[in-house]
Amino acid sequence: MKIITVSGPPSSGKTSVIIKAIEYLKKDNLEIGVIKFDSLSTYDDVLYKKIGVKVKVGLSGNICPDHYYMTNIEDCVKWGMSENLDMLISESAGLCNRCSPHIRDVLAICVVDNLSGINTPKKIGPMLRLADIVVITKGDIVSQAEREVFAFRVKQSNPRASIIFINGITGQGAYDLSLHLKEANEYESVTDKKLRFSMPAAVCSYCTGDIRIGDKYQTGNIRKIKL
Amino acid sequence: MLAKEDLASFKLEQILAKYTYARDFFISLGINEIDPNLTVKDFAGEINYDVLEDAGLNREQLIVNFLAFISRMEALKKSSRNVVESITIIGGNDKFGNAEHINLELKVGEVISIVGPTGSGKSRLLADIECLAQRDTPTNRQILLNGEVPDINKRFSMENKLVAQLSQNMNFVMDLSVQEFIRFHAESRMVANIETIIHEIVSCGNELAGEKFDQDTPLTQLSGGQSRALMIADTALLSLSPIVLIDEIENAGIDRRNAIELLVKEEKLVLISTHDPVLALMGDKRLVIKNGGISKIIDLSEEEKYYIDILEKVDKKMLNIRNHLRTGGVIDDKIISGLTGQ
Numbered sequence: 001m002k003i004i005t006v007s008g009p010p011s012s013g014k015t016s017v018i019i020k021a022i023e024y025l026k027k028d029n030l031e032i033g034v035i036k037f038d039s040l041s042t043y044d045d046v047l048y049k050k051i052g053v054k055v056k057v058g059l060s061g062n063i064c065p066d067h068y069y070m071t072n073i074e075d076c077v078k079w080g081m082s083e084n085l086d087m088l089i090s091e092s093a094g095l096c097n098r099c100s101p102h103i104r105d106v107l108a109i110c111v112v113d114n115l116s117g118i119n120t121p122k123k124i125g126p127m128l129r130l131a132d133i134v135v136i137t138k139g140d141i142v143s144q145a146e147r148e149v150f151a152f153r154v155k156q157s158n159p160r161a162s163i164i165f166i167n168g169i170t171g172q173g174a175y176d177l178s179l180h181l182k183e184a185n186e187y188e189s190v191t192d193k194k195l196r197f198s199m200p201a202a203v204c205s206y207c208t209g210d211i212r213i214g215d216k217y218q219t220g221n222i223r224k225i226k227l
Numbered sequence: 228m229l230a231k232e233d234l235a236s237f238k239l240e241q242i243l244a245k246y247t248y249a250r251d252f253f254i255s256l257g258i259n260e261i262d263p264n265l266t267v268k269d270f271a272g273e274i275n276y277d278v279l280e281d282a283g284l285n286r287e288q289l290i291v292n293f294l295a296f297i298s299r300m301e302a303l304k305k306s307s308r309n310v311v312e313s314i315t316i317i318g319g320n321d322k323f324g325n326a327e328h329i330n331l332e333l334k335v336g337e338v339i340s341i342v343g344p345t346g347s348g349k350s351r352l353l354a355d356i357e358c359l360a361q362r363d364t365p366t367n368r369q370i371l372l373n374g375e376v377p378d379i380n381k382r383f384s385m386e387n388k389l390v391a392q393l394s395q396n397m398n399f400v401m402d403l404s405v406q407e408f409i410r411f412h413a414e415s416r417m418v419a420n421i422e423t424i425i426h427e428i429v430s431c432g433n434e435l436a437g438e439k440f441d442q443d444t445p446l447t448q449l450s451g452g453q454s455r456a457l458m459i460a461d462t463a464l465l466s467l468s469p470i471v472l473i474d475e476i477e478n479a480g481i482d483r484r485n486a487i488e489l490l491v492k493e494e495k496l497v498l499i500s501t502h503d504p505v506l507a508l509m510g511d512k513r514l515v516i517k518n519g520g521i522s523k524i525i526d527l528s529e530e531e532k533y534y535i536d537i538l539e540k541v542d543k544k545m546l547n548i549r550n551h552l553r554t555g556g557v558i559d560d561k562i563i564s565g566l567t568g569q
Contacts, residue, residue, distance in 0.1 A: 125283030144391045145412040145461045152415030156255050159295035172354045
């Protein structure tokens with residue numbers, strides 16, 4: 001089973017990009033499944049079902065979405081195998097820009113959009129810097145020059161990645177992505193595989209539910225601003 | 228040039244002297260102080276753990292990315308503008324499976340207009356050109372570059388982005404002045420003489436725009452016409468892409484004929500998708516799209532050429548009426564007889 005991780009800031013167009021690429025893959029009669037990770041709620045599973053894709057939703061609730069993803073991905077791959085999928089795509093929102101969902105040797109895609117500001121590529125950590133493919137969306141509403149500058153900034157942050165421009169509404173560019181998806185490595189399990197970079201850590205009193213402000217309530221992994 | 232595989236063992240001093248932009252890589256990671264006496268490897272070895280953690284890279288990944296950065300920037304510097312002289316569209320089939328029977332060569336310096344009802348497949352044709360389709364898209368078209376099948380690496384390489392796009396829906400979203408904006412763009416293209424290019428683009432944009440703007444005007448305060456004029460001037464003079472795709476340009480506040488001529492002069496192949504008669508007649512050839520396929524190719528005739536002027540005059544009259552209404556005018560006999568020429 002081919003495994004692909006797709007991540008990117010909220011509302012960058014991940015679902016649209018995946019759906020447009022899947023539409024091209026359908027003519028190969030591939031059995032495709034998607035795991036949609038989100039935090040509180042999602043309606044995207046409806047969109048996936050509409051195009052005939054098997055979909056499972058994982059809502060992280062009050063847990064760090066990245067850690068939630070990591071603790072579930074093994075089972076998700078097992079599910080994909082039991083469903084006899086040819087391709088499993090995990091979609092997760094990079095909610096804090098320090099997310100690090102990419103797994104070594106597993107095709108890693110990061111979706112960012114032109115409207116997010118030209119400094120955004122610098123602000124996103126491993127999710128962008130260690131992706132194999134960076135998809136840039138919403139190019140249809142900004143100028144050619146801004147697209148070029150944005151792509152240049154992405155290249156600075158991740159010189160290794162292939163860059164693909166996709167219009168999530170018309171699907172222009174999604175065909176190129178579908179070719180890359182077909183090249184993804186195949187695995188029967190991700191057990192014992194490693195992340196490309198460590199996940200953000202949060203082990204402090206607030207993780208366990210404290211709601212009071214003040215030094216005296218804080219224990220664990222704490223970092224302070226130098227003021 | 229320093230051999231790439233050894234680059235990591237060279238002192239930063241040498242690397243920074245040779246590749247002046249190398250510092251940007253570290254700055255973008257939040258590393259502002261660089262010890263020039265260390266090699267890249269040793270320098271990566273000494274970077275503080277917290278800094279690496281924030282950069283989202285470990286030491287090896289940092290070195291790999293740094294080397295990739297240098298080689299990508301070098302490729303960008305070398306990429307020249309006129310790698311494409313022609314594209315050839317070899318027909319596939321329309322939505323109903325009917326063959327297109329087309330073998331059409333389009334050369335740089337030509338203007339091609341594309342007409343057809345909404346949803347007829349104009350965008351699909353443009354998309355086929357953009358991704359250099361090889362009988363593997365829904366239309367089964369094949370696109371050749373300079374008469375040959377393009378190599379697969381070129382198809383997906385960012386440095387060879389073939390198509391620059393310009394449409395009515397595009398806006399400037401950066402919060403910058405005209406000058407700062409062009410500077411950003413020029414830097415990303417690694418252009419040597421930035422001040423000259425800023426001056427050229429601003430004066431060129433002003434020639435195209437009805438109302439003048441200066442280089443300190445914030446982008447977001449430009450009118451629709453001024454924005455379009457600046458986008459065209461910038462695309463003509465600073466974008467590498469040999470093919471320019473125009474999806475309608477409003478006729479308010481911009482000299483469209485000059486704009487197209489400017490792009491042609493800069494050796495671009497210009498494709499215009501439009502419903503506007505004046506714009507459609509600016510093409511040397513006109514592709515008619517129907518049911519997802521190219522159903523007809525019309526060469527601009529002498530007769531049509533002759534009528535462009537008349538159509539432009541009618542267009543101008545309508546524009547004047549629009550402005551007349553805008554400024555509180557009313558439509559009366561005088562206005563109408565001016566329009567119909569009676």
